[in-house]
Structures are given as C-alpha cells and as structure tokens.
Amino acid sequence: MAVREILEYPHPVLREVAKPVPRVDDEIRRLVDDMAETMYDAPGVGLAAPQIGVSLRVFVIDIASEDEPSELYVFINPEIVTTHGTQVWNEGCLSFPGVSEEIKRAEQVTVRALDRDGNSFELQADGLLAVALQHENDHLNGVLMIDKLSALKKRMMGRKLAKKQKSQDAEA
Numbered sequence: 001m002a003v004r005e006i007l008e009y010p011h012p013v014l015r016e017v018a019k020p021v022p023r024v025d026d027e028i029r030r031l032v033d034d035m036a037e038t039m040y041d042a043p044g045v046g047l048a049a050p051q052i053g054v055s056l057r058v059f060v061i062d063i064a065s066e067d068e069p070s071e072l073y074v075f076i077n078p079e080i081v082t083t084h085g086t087q088v089w090n091e092g093c094l095s096f097p098g099v100s101e102e103i104k105r106a107e108q109v110t111v112r113a114l115d116r117d118g119n120s121f122e123l124q125a126d127g128l129l130a131v132a133l134q135h136e137n138d139h140l141n142g143v144l145m146i147d148k149l150s151a152l153k154k155r156m157m158g159r160k161l162a163k164k165q166k167s168q169d170a171e172a
Helices: 026-041 127-140 151-171
Strands: 046-048 058-061 073-084 087-092 100-105 108-114 120-126
Touching: 026 046, 026 058, 026 073, 046 127, 058 127, 073 127, 087 127, 100 127, 108 127, 120 127
Parallel strands: none
Antiparallel strands: 046 058, 058 073, 073 108, 087 100, 108 120
16 A cells, blocks of 8 residues: 555646546555555545546545544445435545635435445435535546636635645745
C-alpha cells in the first residue's frame, strides 16, 4: 500500500470521464488499498481514482468519525440507480483543499456497484453517506463541486484558489 499524490483543481484528469473497470483483479485491489491509505492520510471521507490520476470508475468512502471504527466502502463501476428528496450539505473536496461550500444533492440514493472482490451489491444511503456517494460518483464523470455552484460562488472560489496558489508559489 502507498499514499499517492492527490491531484488538485484544475488538473485536467479531474475533468475526464473515467473508464469502466474491465475486471476486478489484484491490480485493482492494490489501487483500492492505495486509495484507502491516501484517503485516510489526507484525511478525507471519500476519494475517487481520478483524484490520484487513475481514470477508472473506482471510489472509496469511509464516513466514520474518529471515535468510531472504520467502515471502508469500495465502489467499482458504481451506478446511482435511484435518488429521492433534496438536502444541502457543506462539502469539501481533497482536490480543493481548504475550501468548502454548500451543495444541493439528493437526500437518499441507491447505488449498485462491485466490491473489492468483484461481487455485485446494492446500497441505500442517506445523510453524509448519500452526499459522499454522489460527490465521488461525480468525480467519475468529470464533474467537480465547483460545477454545482452559482456563477458568483464559482468566481469567489476561483479567487480563493488563485490566492492560495499564489501564496504556495511564493513559498516555493
């Protein structure tokens, strides 16, 4: 297992539509293990393969708080099959470090996917897990949280990111 570099906006790989995983094998399981280690190291509650430069339809999620045991969910070739209701959640993203915004999402979702062993499963989720599922699934389609914002909020986030980049460049 290895911690991988997390790509930050506006890296072009983040805009690619990820390709389906043809088969779940040891290489995919190593990818999943690296993704989990990278997510926990960041720390975050979810990570999609494109965020580490791998354009495959894979993401991992663990919404357990620090005082709870970890519960890692692995989604390979996920498909959101139903959505219900709406909720607004203050979301962050490992590809937008230090930035969070209120994003409107479905309140409940059902997702169908393969697990790390290639077994098909279906999961119904609400709350933070539903938000994380939708957020990470968006990454597989080249959709980022900035795309969910109003024009004004996009400009404000763009300025915030540009200012952060400028200060990083000055430190280097």
